[in-house]
Amino acid sequence: MDDTAETFHSHVEEILEALAKEPDHEALVHHDRRVSAGELRALVYGMARALRSQGVSRGQTVTLLSGNLPETIAARYAAGLLGCAVNHLYAGLSADVHADILRDVETRALIVDPAHRERAADLARRVPLERVLVLGAGEGAGEGEGEADGPGPDLVRLAAEESTEVLPGSARPQDICTIRHTGGTTGHPKAICTTxxxxxSIGPDWSEEGQVRALACTTLAHAAGLMADSTLHRGGTVVLLDGFEAGAVLAAIERERISHTFLLPPLLYQLTDHPEVDRTDTSSLRMLTYGGCASSPARLAAAVRRFGPVLNQFYGQNEAGGISILSPQDHDPRRPELLRTAGKIMEGVEVAVRDADGRDLPAGEHGEICVRSRHVMKGYWKQPELTAEVLRDGWLRTGDIGFVDRDGYVTIVDRLKDMIVVVGGHVYTVELEDVLNSHPQVLQSAVLGVPDANLMERVHAVVVRAPGADVGEEELRAVVRERKGAMYEPASIVFVDALPLTDAGKPDKKLLRSRAAEPAPSP
Incomplete structure (x- = not known):
C-alpha cells in the first residue's frame, strides 16, 4: 500500500469521524424514528462488513434503488467506505432504463428498500446481478437470496450480526466514488463519474452560527444527498421526508425548526402557493437553496417576499460540480435584473463563454458556458468518445447557452438542445418562459420546440394559469410580441392544471414534447 493510500481519508471517513464527536446527537429523523449519530455510525460499519461478507469490494459498483430512509444513507456510506462506486437510481425511471443503467455500470450489488422489492425482482430477471440486498425485510420479504418471496437477503439484519468497531476505509483518491446519471429527459441517461x-469536503459551506437542521424532501439520489452529506459532516441533523408534498414540507419546517433545505424551482413555487403558507411558522429557515432548472424572476420575488432573505440559487451540473451562486443578499425584488442571473462564479471555478469554434467571447455576448475546476467530472462511464466531445484540456462544455456580464454575474438563457431554431434566428426558451411567467395570471410555463409537418421547429408553450385566471392564447401572444417580437410568438399555447415533473423535480419537457407531437383527436 502506498503512502497516499495510507494517508487519504475519504468524505465517508470524515463524516464518520464527525458522527463520533457527539454520538448522542440526533443525526437523522424519519417519521417517528430519531437516529443518533452513534447509531448511524454503528450501522455504517456493520453494513460495510456485511457487504464485504457478500463479496463486495473496492472498485466494484454498488447500485441503490431506495427512498429517503436512514438505511439508504447508511448503505451509501458503507459502500463508499469499502471504496466502491455508488450509483443511485431515480425511482421514477422505467424498468427498461433501470436495466440499461445496471448493465452499463456493471453493478456488483443492487441494494433496494422494501418498497422497490418487486422492481428489484424484475431487474434480477433482466440483468445478471451477483447480489440483490434489501434494506429491511418489510412484509413478506424472504430470508434468503433467490427465494420466491423476496429478491435477496436483508442487509440490515446482516449488519446487525457484524461488529460495529471502526473499519478503515479502502478508497484511493482516484477511485470512482459516484456514478451519477442524467435524468434521461433528453435521451438515454449518461453515467457521470467523479472520484x-x-x-x-465537497458541498456548501454553512459556516454561519447555529445548528443546521436540513430537510431532505427531494430524492437523495439528487442534490438532497449532497445536502445530507454536508449537514452530517458539520454535525447537523437531517430530517427525511419520503417525497415532496408542499403541505408536508411546510409542516416539517415548523415542527422540526428546519434551517436549510433544497428545492427545484417548480417545487419552490408550489411551496409559495400553498394555502397553509401564511399560517406556517417558517422563521427557522436560514437558507432555502434552489436550482436544477430555469427559474422565474417574478416567482422568485414572490418567494422572497414570503420567506424573507433566505433564497440561495445554486447553478451547477453533475458533470461540472458547482459553477455559480446567487446569494440571499442578491435576491432583491427591487432588482429583477439580478433575479434573472445564476449569480457570481464560485471560488476555485473558472468560466469561459465560447462560440461554436471554441473562441472566447467578451462580457455580455451569448455563447456556450465552459467550466474548469477540481470538481469537473473525470468523464462518462466507458464512453471515451462522448467524454472527448465535452471535456477538452480540463474544460467542460456544459451545453448551456449564456453570458457573463461585466460585474461577473452568470446568466443562462437556454440549453443548447432546448434552443429553438426558427426562421430568422433562435428562440431561447428561458427568455420566453420569463415573459410568460411575468403575466399576473400565469403561475408557470414551459416552452419547447415541436417539429411541424415540414420538420421545421415551431414554438410551443405549455402554461399553468393562476387560480381563477382566464387569460387566453391571444392575450399571451400579444404580450410576447410586445416584449420579444414576432419571432418569439408561440405557434401554439396549451393550458394545463400542472406541469409534469421528472423524478428529480424538473419540468418534463421530453413528455411535453411527445404530447405536443401527438396528432389532434378527430372531431
Missing part, C-alpha cells in the same frame, strides 16, 4: 478525491 473520491473530488468528493472530499
Amino acid at each position: 473520491f478525491e473530488q468528493w472530499v
Whole structure:
C-alpha cells in the first residue's frame, strides 16, 4: 500500500469521524424514528462488513434503488467506505432504463428498500446481478437470496450480526466514488463519474452560527444527498421526508425548526402557493437553496417576499460540480435584473463563454458556458468518445447557452438542445418562459420546440394559469410580441392544471414534447 493510500481519508471517513464527536446527537429523523449519530455510525460499519461478507469490494459498483430512509444513507456510506462506486437510481425511471443503467455500470450489488422489492425482482430477471440486498425485510420479504418471496437477503439484519468497531476505509483518491446519471429527459441517461478525491469536503459551506437542521424532501439520489452529506459532516441533523408534498414540507419546517433545505424551482413555487403558507411558522429557515432548472424572476420575488432573505440559487451540473451562486443578499425584488442571473462564479471555478469554434467571447455576448475546476467530472462511464466531445484540456462544455456580464454575474438563457431554431434566428426558451411567467395570471410555463409537418421547429408553450385566471392564447401572444417580437410568438399555447415533473423535480419537457407531437383527436 502506498503512502497516499495510507494517508487519504475519504468524505465517508470524515463524516464518520464527525458522527463520533457527539454520538448522542440526533443525526437523522424519519417519521417517528430519531437516529443518533452513534447509531448511524454503528450501522455504517456493520453494513460495510456485511457487504464485504457478500463479496463486495473496492472498485466494484454498488447500485441503490431506495427512498429517503436512514438505511439508504447508511448503505451509501458503507459502500463508499469499502471504496466502491455508488450509483443511485431515480425511482421514477422505467424498468427498461433501470436495466440499461445496471448493465452499463456493471453493478456488483443492487441494494433496494422494501418498497422497490418487486422492481428489484424484475431487474434480477433482466440483468445478471451477483447480489440483490434489501434494506429491511418489510412484509413478506424472504430470508434468503433467490427465494420466491423476496429478491435477496436483508442487509440490515446482516449488519446487525457484524461488529460495529471502526473499519478503515479502502478508497484511493482516484477511485470512482459516484456514478451519477442524467435524468434521461433528453435521451438515454449518461453515467457521470467523479472520484473520491473530488468528493472530499465537497458541498456548501454553512459556516454561519447555529445548528443546521436540513430537510431532505427531494430524492437523495439528487442534490438532497449532497445536502445530507454536508449537514452530517458539520454535525447537523437531517430530517427525511419520503417525497415532496408542499403541505408536508411546510409542516416539517415548523415542527422540526428546519434551517436549510433544497428545492427545484417548480417545487419552490408550489411551496409559495400553498394555502397553509401564511399560517406556517417558517422563521427557522436560514437558507432555502434552489436550482436544477430555469427559474422565474417574478416567482422568485414572490418567494422572497414570503420567506424573507433566505433564497440561495445554486447553478451547477453533475458533470461540472458547482459553477455559480446567487446569494440571499442578491435576491432583491427591487432588482429583477439580478433575479434573472445564476449569480457570481464560485471560488476555485473558472468560466469561459465560447462560440461554436471554441473562441472566447467578451462580457455580455451569448455563447456556450465552459467550466474548469477540481470538481469537473473525470468523464462518462466507458464512453471515451462522448467524454472527448465535452471535456477538452480540463474544460467542460456544459451545453448551456449564456453570458457573463461585466460585474461577473452568470446568466443562462437556454440549453443548447432546448434552443429553438426558427426562421430568422433562435428562440431561447428561458427568455420566453420569463415573459410568460411575468403575466399576473400565469403561475408557470414551459416552452419547447415541436417539429411541424415540414420538420421545421415551431414554438410551443405549455402554461399553468393562476387560480381563477382566464387569460387566453391571444392575450399571451400579444404580450410576447410586445416584449420579444414576432419571432418569439408561440405557434401554439396549451393550458394545463400542472406541469409534469421528472423524478428529480424538473419540468418534463421530453413528455411535453411527445404530447405536443401527438396528432389532434378527430372531431
